[in-house]
Amino acid sequence: MAQRKRGSENAGLLGRGPECDLLDQLIAAVRVGESRVLVVHGAPGVGKSALLDYAGSSATGMRVLRAVGVESEMELAFATLHQLCAPLLDRLENLPEPQRDALKTVFGMRGGTPPERFLVGLAVLSLLSDASEGTPLLCVVDDAQWMDRASAQVLGFVARRLLAESVALVLGSRQRSQDLLGLPELEVTGLNAADAHALLASVTHVRIDQQIRDRFVAETRGNPLALLELRRELAVTRTAGGFGLLDADTLPGRIEQSFLARIEGLAEHTRLLLLIAAAEPVGDPSLIWRAAERLGVTPATALASGTDGLLELDVRVIFRHPLVRSAVYGSAKEEDRRAVHLALAEVTDVQADPDRRAWHLASATAAPDESVAAELERSAGRAQARGGVAAAAAFLQRSVALTVDTSRRAERALAAADASLRAGDIEAARRCADLADQEAQSEFQRVRADLTRGHITFAAGFNNEAPLMLLAAAQRLEPFDMDLARETYLVAWGSASFGAANRDSLLAISRAMRDLPAPEGGPRALDLVLEGYALLITDGRSAALPALRKAKTALTDYPVQDFLKWGWAACGVSALVWEDRFMPGTPARAVEAVRAAGALSELPIYLHALGIPVSLSGEFAAASALVAQSDAVADATGVPMTQHTRLLLTAMQGKEDEAAALIAATIEEAGASGQLNGVASAHWAAAVLYNGLARYGLALPAALATTRSANLIVSQWALPEVVEAAARTGDDTAARGALEGLADAAEPCDTDWAQGILARCRALLSADDAADDLYREAIERLGRTILRPELARAHLLFGEWLRRDRQRAEARAHLRTAYEMFVSIGMEAFAERARRELLATGETVRKRKNGASASEELTAQETQIALLVRDGLSNPEIGARLFLSPRTVEWHLRKIFAKLGISSRRELGDALPPAPAAFPGPG
Known part of the structure; x- marks a missing residue:
């Protein structure tokens, strides 16, 4: 440690031995092929930048990339990221095409559809991984608290996924920002008393009383910059007596006051030069001097007496400390700031840097100005095209404030509300929507403001208000934009049926949908879904079936951009008509469409929609892989998702504790947030779990609670659980009521799934001869579906019935079939139930584990990677699916090979369960 300390002192870092030691360890780990991330945070002036410089100087033999967050650039999307990645842009061609195009788009190198920030994050991860192949890489970002939001989100994404690359990411920040929470961190505090006294002595050339020294150290809390600056501020005689020490104030304020005193002592033209440099974030000396010339400032007049060390003018213009920039800009008069921004706007190339020019113009404008507002609107469009939604929202909000014409202000406020909502700023979106409503000059503008408020309410959480708000907006939209009205109706219906709205709301929405005029040019998929959903609620399943069946077919071919708007509400069509083989098709295609469109924040919805039918088909390895992929996406997007597939999967597996x-947890959390769809899924999972465990007294209330849900699909799937649990507990009323509801839902649908489940449930409540025939019908029909767990449960119930009817020989055959199926699927609780029944017939049965064997040792992520490799995907393709770099995929693959006892990708096919043929795999 002493040696480390000496090294840090030689680098000018008095008292930073432990911190330098940690950075040395970080550099050493990266040299041997590992990845490291560190957020260095602490108060202004405490020495974060010095530690980042130490890391850079210690990284000999490594490539060092640097970037600095700039306060005035916080509204320019991807500004900090571009600084960091600019030296690597010659390697873009090494990236997969979607990632390459994403980076070129956000950096303004090409046009195209704006990529989601998660695709940008994956592209940056791949770029850094590629750049580190030959030489370890150190990425240093200082003043991270001033990164633009898009850059912060991308770098936070990258930091959480660095694993097996030779890359270090070190960020310096005043505080822990939301986008960097949870990352490894180093808090830098003031120097200890001894080191603080030593630093003070090194810069003080007169004798100061010991008590005064002690007070200096105590009041600065050992902050190095404060110690260096405060001694400048006070005359020697006042310092010596202690009378001039500052009263209590924030430490950054004290340091800034010191800088202000030095600024005030400069010549007028020098101060103006500092203000120009403070307002110009790039540090381009040519640009700064051109702006200075417009204001009558020349190098001779500005630098005649120097800048007192506050500003360095070289290849770049650099302030001594970020607090100098803050002090200069904050202390300037408003009219001086506007004049400086106007000069900078006039010398900024409108072709090369139109957005920074627009921002300068906005800062120079005190009153509404249509030309500047229009410039900002165009900048918002460019930001949006690059995927900088937060930047687009900021540009549009400022554009609204500068707009003269009220009608145009309403349009821009609507655009600002939409951008703010997509950026996740609910409150700003609500303010802009309210302003749009106030400024609206037409009914169409007022309706769109109401529509936006409906979307805001829906985005804020499932609740009773959103469906009716969306219904009202859809009705008012009909005279103006029928296509938008139809999309809004479907979103309203989906929010009511899958959210928290009561059945009265769903009925009102369905009636309005039923009364829509016939679409011109024939019905599209959207129109068929609307018709089917409406008739399902207003006229019953028989009336809805023709439209729903047509919708099921139409959804196999749909425009991706349209489907991204409302597709989540259409994934239930096949389930509502009990079409098991079609049920995975729509979400599987949606997964591919959403992924191809780069709309990754939507992906967990469709992965869940696919995971449910995959689980119901008994393909648990594939379902687990989908859960892992959904977790990866949810973690990347920061959007929490109710664990629908995981709930069902763990319940079907019979993992009681888990x-x-x-x-x-789901019932508590989803209930508290009003997401009653999650509560319904949890109750359904509980019913399945406890029926498997033969705890029918617990299964029945859970199943009954599910049937009362507004979710039409889960409530119908819970009815067989009610029948089974009620039959076993002797609650004939509940059993008969559930059977009647199941008949209403399934009987009109002449599919093997519907008729097989219905026959199985009728058998449970029938007399001897009828029960025998019904069980055999159920087994025959369910045997023609992809739903192996339902078939196994039919064998189990028939075997249980046969044993109680003293037909032991045939009972053994069905119970053995059920047991073998449950074991092979991985349904432990149901398998144990079948084993106990077999024992009761007098047959000896040993407990057996399911057939996954060695693959059980794989983690969920390893399982996902193994399945994707088995299906022929390359490491880069897998990385793109799971938000990992190809090198991290390879690192996981080595662990997978070791666990499975194999040595090549070709051997995975034999080591894993076979790929299901009934639906597309998890990739």
């Missing part, structure tokens, strides 16, 4: 804990 499932019960997840069920309880």
Whole structure:
């Protein structure tokens, strides 16, 4: 440690031995092929930048990339990221095409559809990984608290996924920002008393009383910059006596006051030069001098007496400390700031840097100005095209404030509300929507403001208000834009049926949908879904079936951009008509469409929609892989998702402890946030779990609670659970009521799934001869579906019935079939139930584990990677799916090979369960 300390002192870092030691360890780990991330945070002036400089100087033999967050650039999307990645842009061609195009788009190198920031994050991860192949890489970002939001989100994404690359990412920040929470961190505090006294002595050339020295150290809390600056501020005689020490104030304020005193002592033209440099974030000396010339400032007049060390003018213009920039800009008169921004706007190339020019113009404008507002609107469009949604929202909000014409202000406020909502700023979106409503000059503008408010309410959480707000907006939109009205109706219906709205809301929406005029040019998929959903609620399933069946077929071919708007609400069509083989098709295609469009924030919705039918088909390895992929996407997007597939999967597997804990947590959390769809899924999972465990007294209330849900699909799937649990507990009323509801839902649908489930449930409540025939019908029909768990449960119930009817020989055959199926699927609780029944017939049965064998040792992420490799995907393709670099995929693959006892990708096919043929795999 002493040696480390001496090294740090030689680098000018008095008292920073432990911090330098940590940075040395970080550099050493990266040299041997590992990745490291560190957020260095602490108060202004405490020495963060010095530590980042130490890391850069210590990284001999490594490539060092640097970037600095600039306060005035916080509204320019990807500004900090571009600084960091600019030296690597010659390697873009090494990236997969979607990632390459994403980076070129956000950096303004090409046009195209704006990529989601998660695709940009994956592209940056791949770029850094590629750049580190030959030489370890150190990325240093200082003043990270002033990064633009888009850059902060991308770098936070990258930091959480660095693993097996030779890359270090070190960020210096005043505080822990939301986008960097949870990353490894180093808090830098003031120097200890001894080192603080030593630093003070090194810069003080007169004797100061010991008590005064002690007070200096105590009041600065050992902050190095404060110690260096405060001694400048006070005359020697006042310092010696202690009378001139500052009273209590924030430490940054004290340091800034010191800088202000030095600024005030400069010549007028020098101060103006500092203000120009403070307002110009790039540090381009040519640009700064051209702006200075417009204001009558020349190098001779500005630098005649120097800048007192506050500003360095070289290849770049650099302030001594970020607080100098803050002090200069904050202390300037408003009219001086506007004049400086106007000069900078006039010398900024409108072709090369139109957005920074627009921002300068906005800062120079005190009153509404249509030309500047229009410039900002165009900048918002460019930001949006690059995927900088937060930047687009900021540009549009400022554009609204500068707009003269009220009608145009309403349009821009609507655009600002939409951009703010997509950027996740709910409150700003609501303010802009309210302003749009106030400024609206037409009914269409007022309706669109109401529509935006409906979307805001829906985005803020499932609740009873959003469906009716969206219904009202859809009705008012009809005279103006029928296509938008139809899309709004479907979103309203989806929010009511899958959210928290009561059945009266769903009925009102369905009636309005039913009364829509016939679409011109024939019905599209959207129109068929609307018709089917409406008739389902207003006229019943028989009336809805023709439209729903047509919709099921039409959804196999749809425009991706349209489907991205409302597709989540259409994924239930096949389930509502009990079409098991079609049920995975729509979400599987949606997964590919959403991924191809780069709309990754939507992906967990469709992965869940695919995970449910995959689980119901008994393909648990594939379902687990989908859960892992959904988790990866949710983690990347920061959008929490109710664990629908995980709930069902753990319940079907019979993992009591894990499932019960997840069920309880979901009911509590989803219930508290009003997401009653999650509560319904949890109750359904509980019913499946406890029926498997033969705890029918617990299964029945959970199943009954599910049937009362507004979710039409889960409530119908819970009815067989009610029948089974009620039949076993002797609650004939509940059993008969559930059977009647199931008949209403399934009987009109002449599919093997519907008729097989219905026959199985009728058998449970039938007399001897009828039960025998019904069980055999159920087994025959369910045997023609992809739903192996339902078939196995039919064998189990028939076997249980046969044993109680003393037909032991045939009972053994069905119970053995059920047991073998449950074991092969991985349904432990149901398998144990079948085993106990077999024992009761007098047959000896040993407990057996399911057939996954060695693959059980794989983690969920390893399983996902193994399945994708088995299906023929390359490491870069897998990385793109799971938000990992190809090198990290390879690192996981080595662990997978070791666990499975194999040595090549070709051997995975034999080591894993076979790929299901009934639906597309998880990739």
